[in-house]
Amino acid sequence: MNPPRIVIDNESSAEATIVRVDSANEYGILLEVIQVMIDLNLVIGKAYITSDGGWFMDVFNVTDKEGKKIKDEATLTQIEDYIRKSLGADSRYIPSRRRSVDVAAAADHNIIELTGTDRPGLLSEVSAVLTSLKCNVVSAEIWTHNTRAAAVMRVTDEDTGLAVTDAERLERIREKLSYLFRGGNLSRGATVSSRTATTHTERRLHQMMLDDGDYEQLQRQAPGQSQRPNVTVRNWNDKDYSVVTIRCKDRSKLLFDTVCTLTDLQYVVFHANIDAKDNQAYQEFYVRHVNGSPMNTETERLRVIQCLEAAIERRVSEGVKLELCTNDKVGLLSEVTRIFRENSLTVTRAEVTTRGRMAVNTFYVRGSAGEAVDQKAIDSIREAIGHSLQVKGQAEPPEPQKKESPTWFLFANLFRPRSLYSFGFMR
Numbered sequence: 441m442n443p444p445r446i447v448i449d450n451e452s453s454a455e456a457t458i459v460r461v462d463s464a465n466e467y468g469i470l471l472e473v474i475q476v477m478i479d480l481n482l483v484i485g486k487a488y489i490t491s492d493g494g495w496f497m498d499v500f501n502v503t504d505k506e507g508k509k510i511k512d513e514a515t516l517t518q519i520e521d522y523i524r525k526s527l528g529a530d531s532r533y534i535p536s537r538r539r540s541v542d543v544a545a546a547a548d549h550n551i552i553e554l555t556g557t558d559r560p561g562l563l564s565e566v567s568a569v570l571t572s573l574k575c576n577v578v579s580a581e582i583w584t585h586n587t588r589a590a591a592v593m594r595v596t597d598e599d600t601g602l603a604v605t606d607a608e609r610l611e612r613i614r615e616k617l618s619y620l621f622r623g624g625n626l627s628r629g630a631t632v633s634s635r636t637a638t639t640h641t642e643r644r645l646h647q648m649m650l651d652d653g654d655y656e657q658l659q660r661q662a663p664g665q666s667q668r669p670n671v672t673v674r675n676w677n678d679k680d681y682s683v684v685t686i687r688c689k690d691r692s693k694l695l696f697d698t699v700c701t702l703t704d705l706q707y708v709v710f711h712a713n714i715d716a717k718d719n720q721a722y723q724e725f726y727v728r729h730v731n732g733s734p735m736n737t738e739t740e741r742l743r744v745i746q747c748l749e750a751a752i753e754r755r756v757s758e759g760v761k762l763e764l765c766t767n768d769k770v771g772l773l774s775e776v777t778r779i780f781r782e783n784s785l786t787v788t789r790a791e792v793t794t795r796g797r798m799a800v801n802t803f804y805v806r807g808s809a810g811e812a813v814d815q816k817a818i819d820s821i822r823e824a825i826g827h828s829l830q831v832k833g834q835a836e837p838p839e840p841q842k843k844e845s846p847t848w849f850l851f852a853n854l855f856r857p858r859s860l861y862s863f864g865f866m867r
Contacts, residue, residue: 443463443524444461444462444463444464444523444524444527445460445461445462445463446459446460446461446462446519446520446523446524447459447460448460448516448519448520450509450510450511450516453501453509455485455501455503455509456485456486456501456502456503456509457501457502457503457509457510457516458499458500458501458502459477459499459500459502459519459523460497460498460499460500461473461496461497461498461500461523462495462496462497462498463495463496463527464494464495464496465491465494465495465496466496467703467708467730468703469496469527470489470491470496470498470699470703470709471643471696471699471700471703472526472527473498473500473523473526473527474695474696474699475526475640475643475696476519476522476523476526477500477502477519478692478693478696479522479640480515480518480519480522481504481505482502482503482504482510482519483502483503483504483505483507483692484500484501484502484695484714484716485501485502485503485715485716486500486501486714486715486716487499487500487501487695487712487713487714488712488713488714489709489711489712489713489714490710490711491708491709491710491711492710492711505692548596548601548602548603549578549594549595549596549602549603550575550594550595550596550603550604550610550613551592551593551594552570552591552592552593552594552595552613552617553590553591553592553593553644553648554566554589554590554591554593554617554621555588555589555590555591555648555649555651555652556588556589556621556652557587557588557589557621558584558587558588558589560781560784560786560808560809561777561781561786561808562589562786563582563591563773563777563787563790564774564777564778564780564781565620566591566593566617566620567773567774567777567778568774568778569616569617569620570593570595570613570774571770571771571774573609573612573613573616574597574598574599575595575596575597575598575604575613576595576596576597576598576601576770576771577593577594577595577772577773577792578594578595578596578794579593579594579792579793579794580592580593580594580773580790580791580792581641581642581645581790581791581792582787582789582790582791583645583649583754583755583789584787584788584789585649585654585750585753585754586654586655586656586750586753587654588649588652588653588654590645590648590649590652592641592644592645592648593792598770642693642696642700643700645754646697646700646701646704646751646754647704649750649754650701650704650705650747650750650751654750654754655743655746655747655749655750656746667688667689668688668749668753669686669687669688669689669748669749669752669753670686670687670688671684671685671686671744671745671748671749671752672684672685672745673685673735673741673744673745675734675735676726676734677734679726680728680732680733680734681710681711681726681727681728681734682707682726682727682728682734682735682741682744683724683725683726683727684702684723684724684725684727684744684748685722685723685724685725686698686721686722686723686724686748686752687720687721687722688720688721688752689719689720689721690716690719690720690721691721691755691756693755694716694721694723694752695714695723697751697752697754697755698723698725698748698751698752700751701747701748701750701751702725702727702744702748705743705744705747706729706730707727707728707729707730707744708727708728708729708730709725709726709727710726710727710728711725711726712724712725712726755789757788757789757804758788758789758804758806759788759804759805759806759812759813760804760805760806760813760818760831760832761802761803761804761831761832762802762803762804762805762821762829762830762831762832763800763801763802763803763829763830763832764776764799764800764801764802764803764825764828764829764830765798765799765800765801765828765830766798766799766826766828767797767798767799768794768797768798768799769799772799773792773801776801776803776825779821779824779825780803780805780821783817783820783821784807784808784817785805785806785807785808785813785817785821786805786806786807786808787803787804787805788804788805788806789803789804790802790803790804818831
């Protein structure tokens with residue numbers, strides 16, 4: 441009866457392209473629109489959102505990643521077309537959410553979902569298991585936060601390049617990965633489940649980590665760590681709204697992460713004011729639960745605050761950024777992550793993609809004990825992988841070696857413990 445109306449305005453603002461969206465309001469519709477924009481690599485600098493009276497009226501100020509207005513006609517057409525399609529009757533799907541090792545088949549690949557306790561070398565172990573099972577990783581996205589890990593991976597059969605369809609082989613994949621995540625009781629309750637539909641990868645990762653409780657017992661801020669987000673919740677009793685206010689460092693996809701979490705917690709955004717300036721973000725949401733009530737208990741408010749803090753921090757990149765662009769081959773991810781592990785590096789976040797015959801991978805790494813990566817380790821992995829590995833962050837310089845006096849050197853060598861080889865225990 442009332443199709444969505446999308447207006448793109450490049451005249452009213454000198455700094456940004458303005459996108460106006462009007463449509464009938466439904467639960468989750470705001471997230472759909474924001475999701476389209478981030479998938480088109482748009483940056484949302486400001487937004488004004490209102491949806492009282494069953495009608496959704498939003499205004500977004502967007503730019504490209506360089507902070508410039510969108511002038512390319514093809515991109516402007518995509519924005520309008522994709523938003524219109526996203527608001528269609530069959531566009532929204534919220535899958536059942538399980539803590540799991542999950543293998544589901546699509547037309548040309550299998551989707552594997554993993555959640556469990558993070559530990560050094562975990563991605564290397566997962567990749568090695570998949571390679572041993574003759575599965576090739578086509579794409580993957582891995583997040584870690586607060587000792588938890590989640591991954592969504594798309595794999596194909598090594599021989600056919602298509603999805604694995606044999607039921608017994610799929611069960612072996614589930615069993616191997618489940619055993620890996622349960623080994624030594626390192627994962628609390630990693631199980632196997634089945635899922636017959638897919639959703640947006642980043643939204644799925646938020647759901648998986650939320651269900652896995654990564655917001656619980658958040659670690660205290662470590663020295664040198666960026667400032668924690670400031671999230672508050674208060675009730676506006678006259679209007680029966682809960683007002684959620686967020687102040688934190690601005691970054692890419694921040695609005696998607698916060699709205700995704702509010703949606704998955706089953707809150708409806710009726711009004712919002714979004715602003716980002718001088719690398720700082722301010723977000724204010726007027727929300728009610730889907731049952732129509734504001735947050736009535738301190739427990740409920742505290743959970744929302746913790747979940748939003750976790751959502752903001754999950755995508756914060758910790759460690760040195762490494763980019764690898766090279767010819768794709770079976771077992772590449774297993775080989776690269778093995779080299780990381782051999783150099784005592786652990787992956788905190790990763791994005792693995794395949795473009796034609798090229799593998800384009802991004803890794804954020806740090807020391808296995810959480811320490812900064814030194815230049816010696818970077819030089820070692822570059823020597824092993826090659827110059828196709830680009831370092832985008834600053835590594836710590838190696839510590840200068842202390843010079844020993846001749847007397848101390850003689851004394852130290854006299855009492856230095858011999859290796860097991862010296863005493864003949866190992867051959």
